[in-house]
Amino acid sequence: MARILITSAIPYINGIKHLGNLVGSQLPADLYARYARARGHEVMFICATDEHGTPAELAAAKAGKPVADYCAEMHGVQKELAAGFRLSFDHFGRSSSARNNALTQHFAKALGENGLIGEVAERQVFSVADNRFLPDRYIEGTCPNCGYDKARGDQCENCTKQLDPTDLIDPRSAISGSTDLEVRETRHLYLRQRSLKGEIAAWIDGKTDWPILTTSIAKKWLNDGEGLQDRGITRDLAWGVPVQFPGAPWQGMEGKVFYVWFDAPIEYISATAEWADATGQGDSAWQRWWRTDMGAADVRYVQFMGKDNVPFHTLSFPATIIGSREPWKLVDYIKSFNYLNYDGGQFSTSQGRGVFMDQALSILPADYWRWWLLSHAPENSDAEFTWENFQASVNKDLADVLGNFVSRVTKFCRAKFAETVPGGGAFDDRALALIAELETRTRAYEGHMEAIDIRKAAGELRGIWTLGNEYLQSAAPWSVHKTDPEAAAAMVRLGLNLIRLYAVLSAPFIPDAAARMLAAMHCEDGAWPGPVAEALTALPPGHPFTTPDVLFAKIADEEREDWAKRFSGVRA
RNA sequence: GGGCCUGUAGCUCAAUGGUCAGAGCAGGGCGCUCAUAACGCCUUGGUUGGGGGUUCGAGUCCCUCCGGGCCUACCA
Known part of the structure; x- marks a missing residue:
């Protein structure tokens, strides 16, 4: 604690x-x-x-x-x-x-x-028409180095040369375009x-x-x-925290x-x-x-x-x-x-290139974005968002691996037993092996989360989801049920408890889906798992659940193409 | 110009100087039929950007060249 x-x-x-x-x-x-x-x-x-x-x-x-x-x-x-x-x-x-x-x-x-603040008198460009001092980059003009006519006062974007605003030929205000500029003296506080x-x-x-x-x-x-x-640490502006105030150790x-x-x-x-x-x-x-x-x-x-x-x-x-x-x-x-790039270039607020928060939420629920963004977080180098990658990752990880797992377990149980956790049977060796593997991976997941190693944590979580499908496939309760319903019941009971475990472990990444999973399991207990073997007994025989709707709908090719087109250029 | 980061499979990424460089996705094959045409198993695929060096041993360390990115102090 x-x-x-x-x-x-x-x-x-x-x-x-x-x-x-x-x-x-x-x-x-x-x-x-x-x-x-x-x-x-x-x-x-x-x-x-x-x-x-x-x-x-x-x-x-x-x-x-x-x-x-x-x-x-x-x-x-x-x-x-x-x-x-x-x-x-x-x-x-x-x-x-x-x-x-x-x-x-x-x-x-x-x-x-x-004694850590000093006053410095400096000369800055003032725009008479705008009635304000201009930060260097708000002054435009012709680059003395390469002749580019939209060079900024701090740097020429064309030849990348560092500039001083007074270097510019024919300087003008980037705000109004006014050329009525003058250099005025102003005093500022400096943090030593x-x-x-x-x-x-x-x-x-x-x-x-x-x-x-x-x-x-x-x-x-x-x-x-x-x-x-x-x-x-000061500027000649109106909007901000006033530098002159009662008790200030400076004047003027x-x-x-x-x-x-x-x-x-x-x-x-x-x-x-x-x-x-x-x-x-x-x-x-x-x-x-x-x-x-x-x-x-x-x-x-x-x-x-x-x-x-x-x-x-x-x-x-x-x-x-x-x-x-x-x-x-x-x-x-x-x-x-590092930075996330967008389809071969940079996200750009000024050019409206890429996907903005409001647009993202208007086309898909937050969990889709959270999962993709976090599992591709630019931790070691710049990363890149492409619609193809987004669609593939989200469909595979969220819909196929996790969502479908929830779906197959709950629907099978409803069809062969009831919408309650079935009793009877006991965990077999296969189940015990699964639990041991989950124990290892859950502890590894915790380690990555504590180290804030986000991609690794996401990978481990995905691996944990996959274990559920592997178990079901090899246990095959749909076959076992024909000859030994009690044994199948134990498998399904484990599967239903896995859903709850997955909800808890996944909640930091996909909180909404996690909440829906818990709600479907009629479970209020979102406590982080101690020993996995214990956590997988949270839903006892007879505990009711509700088969949920599709947890994650897949992104269709047409949608992807449509979005790629919509967000390629200028923001509407 | 200077500094930092980065280059590994078609794609996205892993690998305290130490087994045969590994995963996921995509591709190929097989299986399953509970499930969102989903799942599982097997599998193809690499001169680790090029070259040189240090070392018993280099994806990893050093030098150099090439490519990508970022920062460089008044946008925030």
């Missing part, structure tokens, strides 16, 4: 996320949270929307809405989609919450008082990460069990070139907000506080997860994220925590993911 704090990288507010985003953080985090709860651990699973920053402002403007309204609306949309995918957050917060405003300012103040480099490096060096993807990115940023650099920062990457990870903590507020609990309820001086010392904290998020979670956020010199909980394990 442990206490496990789980956070998923928080999705940006600006639109509906695609399957690549989903499989890179929220979905595996949910798998782990569900598993940990099933094992009896106390779990706090936190996610939120990341709402600040330039893209949110621009998306709101495009939608013709005040940014606060836009974010509130999109938060609702994302929350509903998360529920649709059965993401079991204890709380789905908002980085624009009052809690996060206060806590972000608290951290900034503590860092300032500890350089002075924390030693502490952070020592901390990372101690994390020898982390995925290589996580540590290699962290070490690259720590050691590359001149090493870890100080980082600007009116009109500026904290950079989203400063306040977004703090939202993990704030969202837990939001959870305490929403459930009518006091501060101690969330502090026991986050303050090592208030009960969090024995918490295991695991983060999930795509590889693009790794630098912020291995360096910037820890710098914030460590630099505060307050006893906040640091992450214990970071599970990071």
Whole structure:
């Protein structure tokens, strides 16, 4: 029995996320949270929307809405989609919450008082027509290197040369197209990460069990070139956490907000506080997860994220925590993911390429997506979604191997006995061998789940499903029943109990189907199995069940072709 | 440019430096008939991207070349 704090990288507010985003953080985090709860651990699973920053402002403007309204609306949309995918957050917060405003300012103040924040005067491009400073990539112009006329201020996409916005020929605002740009001086706060480099490096060096993807990115940023650099944590924007506030250890920062990457990870903590507020609990309820001086010392904290998020979670956020010199909980394990590509290219939010969360749910139940995405999670390298692979995997694994198993057992029992667990007979050697094999594989499955080795866990689970079919085939109760109904009864009793066992073991991956399996078995007992031999006696002779409808309908070729066409190009 | 990851069967992926490189799917054959034309058994298929090196032994370590991907700090 442990206490496990789980956070998923928080999705940006600006639109509906695609399957690549989903499989890179929220979905595996949910798998782990569900598993940990099933094992009896106390779990706090936190996610939120990341709402600040330039893209949110621009998306709101495009939608013709005040940014606060836009974010509130999109938060609702994302929350509903998360529920649709059965993401079991204890709380789905908002980085624009009052809690996060206060806590972000608290951290900034503590860092300032500890001498870890400096002011830097810099020159930035200001667009008069847009009345705002422009981030480098929101400035377009002609590349001085290759002549490409849509080069961005940070890099030319055509020749990949790194650029400074002032390098561009004929620069213009990417927002309005205006060429009325000027360079203005502005002052910003910088987090002095350089002075924390030693502490952070020592901390990372101690994390020898982390995925290589996580540590290699962290070490690259720590050691590359001149090493870890100080980082600007404020921006000239209206939408965000105000930098100037009563008690702030600096002056003259009116009109500026904290950079989203400063306040977004703090939202993990704030969202837990939001959870305490929403459930009518006091501060101690969330502090026991986050303050090592208030009960969090024995918490295991695991983060999930795509590889693009790794630098912020291995360096910037820890710098914030460590630099505060307050006893906040640091992450214990970071599970990071590569990217999921879509049919030979990248998923693209801007181009609407690929399958987005709302579209996915509109064509198939969540379990189909959960199974495919998790069993193909991009753990070691980038992975690829193709409709052919999706159809083949889902039809084989879910419909043929698992769904059909449930179907054949329940229908046979109903036909030859009744819709109750048949009594009589005893487990023969074949059954005992099956149980021994299940014992081994179930323990292996647990090992993979605990190590958050997702593909391996999925493979083991599938193997466990297959054992049921192998057993039935060799036991052949349909033949035995003709001469020895009692022996057949024992086989069927085992089969029905397997359905319940499979429901419990599969629930973290496919929660809806698992619930239907348990309901069909008229079983409330979803307890994680101890010894398998014991778990397979949960449904005693005489226990009623209901033969369920088809658990997973197969994806037809025509459907697959239709979807492949629909999602190939621009999002409707 | 620099760094990191990656390349294994038609496809998706496994293999602490140590039996003959293994699974699943697809393909082929056989069996079964309870089941969603489902299930089971058997089976074809590989110069582990190319080349060189270290080693008693290399998919694994080193060098090099080729291909794919990611990151490179102001999108998040």
